[in-house]
Amino acid sequence: MRRTTAITVACMTAAALTMTACGRNADAGGSGAGQTGAAVSTGKASGTITVWAMGAEGDNLSKLTKDFETANPGVKVQVTAIPWDAAHDKFTAAIAAGKTPDVAMVGSTWMGEFASSNAIDPTPAQIDKSSFFEGAQKTTEVNGTSYGIPWYVETRVVYYRTDLAKKAGFDSVPTNWQGLKDMAKAMQTKAGAKWGIGLQAGGEGSWQTVMPFAWSEGADLTKDGGKAYNFDSPQLLKATKYYQSFFTDGISDKSAPATPTTEPDFASGKVPMFISGPWEMSAVEKVGGAGFKDKYNVAPIPAGSAGSSSFVGGSNFVVFKNTKNRDTAWKFVQWLADPKVQAKWYSISTDLPSVKSAWQDPSLASDKKLAVFGKQLETAKAPPSFPTWEQAVKGLDTEMEKITKTGEDPAQGLKTAQQQADSIGTGM
């Protein structure tokens, strides 16, 4: 009995001590804006660095890093490929345990989280930030500090069937909103399409198709000097109303299947237009078969009052703070941003270069469809790099689903999304 009491007292004391050790430090994360990483030594790269990369990039990266090893004798680059599904968990666990790699490819929406857990190193001045597309560079910036480089990029454009467009009476995609809608409608009435244009009826990631229109109107997803979300701006409302009209007018399918059938529907002419990223080129050509290459084309997002804009995504490369070989790590990252290396990587992976001058490489410059992506990238924008972005935008995606599927009032939907985003907060 007495022993039990003693144990209880000991436990409670331990618990109390733990509790008093709790509590946040006053200056948790997000210190003053505009930091620059310490300079990297100008000497030769040396030693071994570990690199994590996801998906197809992870599988192919070692083909590229061989060149770095040849250029820097004695340097060894160890690439670990991680599947995308497991990547985020693996990174958070590695950060918690202090077992991060030296260098890693990271999804552009994770930057806020990693930066605020003080895990990644600010970019040193040696790396020329102006060499990247502006929107892509913005994805590396958290609170005004740039962490790492944008490695490859993607952006969204309008895909359309040229043969069916001719039947519908269009040579190309009009450059204004009304024109795009007229064209999609004509695809139904004159070219035998079931649906004029394939737009995602809300749900996960649908903001990536809505925001290009909102950004073309000049929308800003943050307000109060970048301190809060801004989902109920008049510009986003205008874009949402326009987006909704495709569904209310029966031009887009509001009950498309859970697993999209974009490519077969595009090849068969059932849905001869859609908005998506560069990976769809090889996807539709694979489904369409030989000669399909000449049956479709891509066009920039029709312009709003602020010109044509789109969404820029892709992946970044960062250096982790607890690297033991910081100089070589940054030299490797800097090397990845070299225009020649970027062009070489395009030839290996078909990932679009984030460095503007890499687009002058003949392999990219000669492709007319790619040129549309290149042009769109100059004005494409990225979402804010708040750690809570994925959670906040989930609310917006849900409201978009209600707006497109059940005809909810766009103003009401955006207001709800804004309230949710406010209660979530930016997490900075």
Add this chain to the structure above:
Amino acid sequence: MTAQTAQNGAATSRRRADSARRREGRAAWILAVPFCLLFLAFTAWPVIQSLFMSFTDTRARDLRNPFAVNIIGFDNFTKALSDPLFRTAAGNTAYFVLVGMPLTLVVALAAAVALDKGITRFRAIFRLGFYMPVITSIVAVAVVWRFLLQNPGGLINTVLGWVGITGPNWLGDPHWSMPSLILMASWRNFGTAMIIFLAGLQAVPAELHEAAAIDGASAWKRFRHVTMPLLRPTLLFVMVTTAIGYLQFFEEPFVMTKGGPLNSTISLSYYTYQQFGFGNYGLASAMSYLIFVVIAIVTAIQFRLLRERS
């Protein structure tokens, strides 16, 4: 003198027994230590930590210093309970359990009775067939079911079309998405319950049935008044395990619908998983404990309703 010797003897033997008991106790502890250590490290500690987390504002970035967080009392619990989406998820989960569990049990019991009495040829093949979905990977099952439920062109709607019925857009319509998942979950899970029911049925003594038959009881009456009461413990076991499994249903929305359309299939576990994904570890832990409490209550109610009556 003799008395003292006797006393001494008693004391010695007691001491000897004491030390033997102590030695045995030590051996027991030594044998139990590996388990205790593993249990403390991998079961008790995570439970304590997650319980602690549920009372703090822990987020993903706090993992490096898990104790440098603020204690916020029951805020996470009130936040979860006042979250409309959490309530939707609770409603969906209740729908899934209240419809899915009876359906699974009835189908399982019917299949068990059929295997016990009706089906005499190829019994092993039928048993294997009914049990197959249980041992098949959910990912493979999901792909097949997505094809079956596709609209238009899925097998189910094609067959319905033959008899003049226009099938609904199963997974795309918020009214039909949950029934689709319930159907799939019941098909996938009834095999386990069936095997257990079958064992229970075979334990019912044949003499009781014979006696009842001689007394003129019909087959239905015999099932109702002979089989069912004897099956009560089996039923309790199957109900409790099925209810616990269904209250935590996660895989179906995860692989089939991602909680959509319009959040019609988002479950408590799936929503909690999303919150963990967003890095809201404190809130997500609180949600896990709310699910735990619900499961405990539901299980207690079932034990009460189906306890042995003398």
